[in-house]
Amino acid sequence: APVIRREDYTAPAFWIDTVDLTFDLDPAKTRVLNRMKLRRNPDVATQALRLDGEELNLARVLVNGQGTSFKLDGGHLVLENLPDGHEPFELEIFTTCCPAKNSKLMGLYVSNDSFFTQCEAEGFRRITYFLDRPDVMASYSVTLRADKARYPVLLSNGNLVDQGALDDGRHFAKWVDPHRKPSYLFALVAGQLVAREQRITSRAGKEHLLQVFVRPGDLDKTEHAMNSLMHSVAWDEARFGLSLDLERFMIVATSDFNMGAMENKGLNIFNTKYVLANAATATDTDYANIESVVGHEYFHNWTGNRVTCRDWFQLSLKEGLTVFRDQEFSQDLAGEPSARAVKRIEDVRVLRTAQFPEDAGPMAHPVRPDQYIEINNFYTVTVYEKGAEVVRMMQTLVGREGFTKGMSLYFERHDGHAVTCDDFAQAIADANPGSALAVLLPQFKRWYSQAGTPRLQASGHYDAAARTYTLTLAQSCPPTPGQPHKEPFVIPMGLGLLAPDGRELPLQLATEAAPVPGHRTFVVTQASETLTFQNIDAEPVPSILRGFSAPVILDGGYTDAQLLTLLAHDSDPFNRWEAGQRLALNRAIKYIAEDNQGTRTLALDEAFIEAMRGVLRHPTLDAAFKELVLTLPAETYIAEQLDVVDPQRIHAVREAMREQLAHALADDWQWAYETHRDTGGYQPDPVSSGRRALAGLALTQLCLVARQSGDTVWPGKAYQRFKDAGNMTDRFNALSALVSSGHSLAAQALPRFHALFKDEALVLDKWFALQAGAPDRGGNVLPAVRQLMAHPDFNLRNPNRARSVIFSYCNANPGAFHRTDAAGYVFWSERVIELDALNPQVAARLARALDRWKKLAEPYRHAAREAIARVAAKTDLSNDVREVVTRALA
Ligand code: HT7
């Protein structure tokens, strides 16, 4: 397959002004009549029209109503004899396709006897022949025709302008989208659906209808999604002055979906996982995810839809910016500074456990990639989450108000156009002349062009005689595929200095006449530079990179004593949490390095245990924050800190540390459980969900203690809690406490849970995932996973279900997946190949589970390489999987 390069971008040879689509919907054979008005692009030399198409049956092509000659060339429909000149002409194309057989879930497909579309990135070409690229923007009108009893609801983008009955029990609906859009934002839905509706009046005084469509039995699970949508509309108006530009905004949920959701203009299509919630079926995490995904898709209406991408290399233009916006939205809704900090810590945890490994592995790419074979492989944590950090740094460099001004200028300049990441950065900088961003823009843009996670090394020197403290900062960035050398980045660095007793010191540089009050951010631009502070009476503890002000790996050279000071006193909650993580990480790394292969002699020191107790019992810290501090760093995060990775050893050490913390703090966990368990009705707000999270962790720890002591009281309490919990969070936490401690009551609870929720697909996904992600005891997880795949409720064609079993095992359970007998890798290669035949996008995501194989210790390394080579040896792989395994082996 050809490599597509960013530098090869050329404007399209034709523009498409209008598209008039008529669908006769039928699962086995849907007919699509596509009438377009096109004209030649005067800026491009005359050439043939090459329309994209995939898996289409072509029946007829007419130009200005007349038959014409055409060629079918490798999926393209090529028209050479088109009218000369720049006058618009009409092109009519009649095709059919088979939605029922579409297991890729791209283009038009059937799910639960309803029709859905997914067109981003290149799915529209599976519906009709088209210039399927984001810089071709057209006005769409769409007529849907279908059997009325089977498909009573017919939806597309924009406004419903006509509807009525047809012969033979069929009916039609005609939709007109008032906004021009690229083809990837086209959508249609047809099926038996019901809607929760809400009329709202915007700040600007306009009336809008909001609708959330679901299958008839799910209406009672739509309140939270609707509330999230209303909050999103209000937030975008208040924070950025961006109003809803449509009379009607629809969300439709489907249970078969490759990703989370899709921002089609006015007709968002969502994975049910990010819509459906009630207290009985959804956890606090589900509620939080729904809020952020609903927000994310809604915010795309401006950042993505009104201003879109010139080409797919610019994906982060809309995705990084929109993730930034949804993160800010969730922080603003969380309200209290401490709740905002919890959200920030959670976001950074995702970045560090998923994006940092990507940036250090074979698929590393810049936030704005330079090349791809399959664009679907570049919907990555780098483009999304690291892209969001790049936008956040811009906001840090120009200030919050300056950023809002920059956004206004961006829309003033580019509304209705398809633009680049450079255009965005330029608008933010131009709106803030004289700002650090404006001054450093060319260097700042290295965040878009250079892959890899920079390392920032900090070392402090205190001069008692001069009463100065000098902080030396050195940055470097390791090579990544195709980029052997890196230039220095612009690194905004939030900084505080703490006196030995934990007091915050005023910061006064040697060049400054007086201390500058308030929080300070310094901007590091050189490979190495120093900051000297004056009037410092005793050696301070530096709190560096506060709030995680840049996506870098900080090597702070911290001593244990310094970390304990930061954990006890730092006014920056992020660095306070980070200090606790570093204390745990240092211990984990030390134990892993110790010769002793067993973990019996591993003993956590009193200082660490006391520090953890201090946080757990702290009188004023939030429960949610405590839960984050007391959760040990993830196995994948620990693995990233090591040059050679033995996943079993990491798992054993982390488990041993978990058990020690459980024992040493047994009384404290008991106290935490009793004082934080819910008593009243369910509310998904940050305070209540934080209390449930801490109670859940406490219960897990208490069941772990019981595992060794043989005590049955806490497992019994967990089982009771599992049975009588008033909400899914408490119920699932109790079930998971039993499963993760390996208690025999888990064997009673699991079938009971299944029986209770056998008709709730999203809850069954949790049931599958919990078992596939369980701690491995003597290699028991893989056989259990194989059994789960034979369960009557398992269905490989449903991405949520496939993810709940296969991904939970291969991607999220390293201790069980990496086996010395290589059986986990054999399972992985079988599943990648099997899934690839059905759904290449999902298969390619699974293929990435072995990205970091080169870091593995033997015998894992050799066996992993063989497994990847086995997949690569298949001759009929999709481009998606081929690209991933080829890069892994390079
Ligand atoms: N913009 C959406 C991307 C998306 C997608 C991409 C490829 C294949 C299927 C997909 N479904 C959704 C999601 C978003 O970022 O909002």
Ligand code: ZN
């Ligand atoms: Zn998005």
